Amino acid sequence: MDDALLASRTALIESAGYRVVRCETTEDAIRSLQVDRFDVVVLCHSVPANERPMIRAAVQAFRPGTPILYVSRYGQSSVVEPVPQDVSVVENQPHEILQRIRAAVMARA
Numbered sequence: 001m002d003d004a005l006l007a008s009r010t011a012l013i014e015s016a017g018y019r020v021v022r023c024e025t026t027e028d029a030i031r032s033l034q035v036d037r038f039d040v041v042v043l044c045h046s047v048p049a050n051e052r053p054m055i056r057a058a059v060q061a062f063r064p065g066t067p068i069l070y071v072s073r074y075g076q077s078s079v080v081e082p083v084p085q086d087v088s089v090v091e092n093q094p095h096e097i098l099q100r101i102r103a104a105v106m107a108r109a
Contacts, residue, residue, distance in 0.1 A: 005046055009071070009097070013042070016098050018105075026051040030058040040104040041068045045092065056084065067104040071097060 003024075010020045021036055023029035026047070033041075033055075041059055043052060054071070059066050068087045090100040 009042070009044060012094050012097065013101065016101070018101065026054055029055050033058045038063060038066055039108055040101055041066055042097070042101065043068065043070045045071055045073050056087065058072060059074045060086075065108075067108070069097075069100055069104065 006022060006024070013020050013104050018039075020058070023032055024026055041055070041063075043055060047055070056068060059068055070087050070089050071092050071094050072089050088100060090096050090102070
C-alpha cells in the first residue's frame with residue numbers, strides 16, 4: 001500500500017471530523033473489522049485487487065450492512081474487475097470522497 005496516499009487520505013477524512021482507523025495490510029483490516037465498529041469502510045485503489053474481496057467478505061461477516069467505498073483513480077470507468085453491488089466506487093477527488101462518506105454515514109443514521 002502507498003504510505004503517502006494513506007496519510008493524505010487519513011488527513012482529508014480526519015479534517016472533516018471523522019475518526020480514521022488506518023490499516024496498512026489486509027490482515028490489519030480484517031483484525032480491525034473483528035473488534036471495531038465502523039460507519040463506512042474506505043478502500044483505496046492501492047489495495048491490491050485480489051485482496052479487496054477478502055476485505056469485503058470480512059465486512060459482510062463482522063460488520064454486515066456497513067457501506068464500502070472504493071476510491072478509484074479515475075472513477076468507475078477505470079475499474080477493471082467487476083464491482084459488487086454493495087460496493088460504491090468514488091473518484092479520487094477529495095470533495096467527492098468526503099461527499100460519498102457523508103452520504104454513507106447519513107444513510108446509516
